[in-house]
Amino acid sequence: MAEKSHPDSIDRTNAFQDYYPDDYAHCFGCGRLNERGLKIKSYWDGNESVCRFLPNDYYTGGMETILYGGIIASLIDCHGAGTAAAAKARELDIQVKPGNMPRFVTAALKVDYLAPTPMGVELELRSTVKEIKGRKVIVSVTVSSGEALCAKGEGVYVQLRDESI
Amino acid sequence: MAEKSHPDSIDRTNAFQDYYPDDYAHCFGCGRLNERGLKIKSYWDGNESVCRFLPNDYYTGGMETILYGGIIASLIDCHGAGTAAAAKARELDIQVKPGNMPRFVTAALKVDYLAPTPMGVELELRSTVKEIKGRKVIVSVTVSSGEALCAKGEGVYVQLRDESI
DSSP: OOOOOOGGGSOTTSOGGGGSOGGGOOOTTTOTTOTTSOOOOOEEETTEEEEEEOOOTTOBOSSTTBBOHHHHHHHHHHHHHHHHHHHHHHHTTOOOOTTOSOOEEEEEEEEEEOSOOBSSSOEEEEEEEEEEETTEEEEEEEEEETTEEEEEEEEEEEEOTTOOO | OOOOOOGGGSOTTSOGGGGSOGGGOOOTTTOTTOTTSOOOOOEEETTEEEEEEOOOTTOBOSSTTBBOHHHHHHHHHHHHHHHHHHHHHHHTTOOOOTTOSOOEEEEEEEEEEOSOOBSSSOEEEEEEEEEEETTEEEEEEEEEETTEEEEEEEEEEEEOTTOOO
């Protein structure tokens, strides 16, 4: 029988995304096998999850001083998806190890852009799980630059049926 | 007095985004001055606007056969923003020329992912203006691959106050 899983059962040196199966690790946002990608990484921090990210200097919005909203949407999408997967693993009491993280796809995403997000600053995303209902997980995400809340979002994620775990 | 503007008053050889002022042309999604960017381009097609886009092969989702949802969000964001700007210019009866397109920022974005979006296929986005109210424009967007509707979205865009036009 698997050892009981809880937030701390995931090795803190690895991100949620590091546990995705190889055939699910090609995401431009967070796939460890996508050499050109953003490599977004998410970790538990108590019952929240956290992601820190410093965008490359060419991910600008219209003006050179602000971050592109599509990158903010991408950060929210991948951080939320990783959190959905880790939360589902926790609910299922899975001892997470490389390759057995549940696989989720995004069904819906919404983002509210609250303030211009500056370039050149490491951003912090924090997520909370709003709902787990069967294969559906809803995750709320905030994006902050220092003390400033720049954006908030919500992702609806659905677990793939072909799970082998 | 400026010549009356209507959808066809924008030169069909240029995209909405080609008319953005230089200081607003750095967007990773659609800025003509962003060398690394996606260079999303939008055009009127009657009362709808259209954007065709073939993503680079590294913009994959988790699996290598499907497009990353963050890129879909980006396409919707920039195509919607360009449409908001062009629609506002039309409402204001502005004769659009390089540098005088109204500048908009995204206030909110939502995306429903309806079906996996395949790689290696030119996608078609179509937008309709749902509402223009003062400085706020709401745009609905669909994303199709051939006959298949892959995603739909909506952007809420706000015109910047410091317009000089």
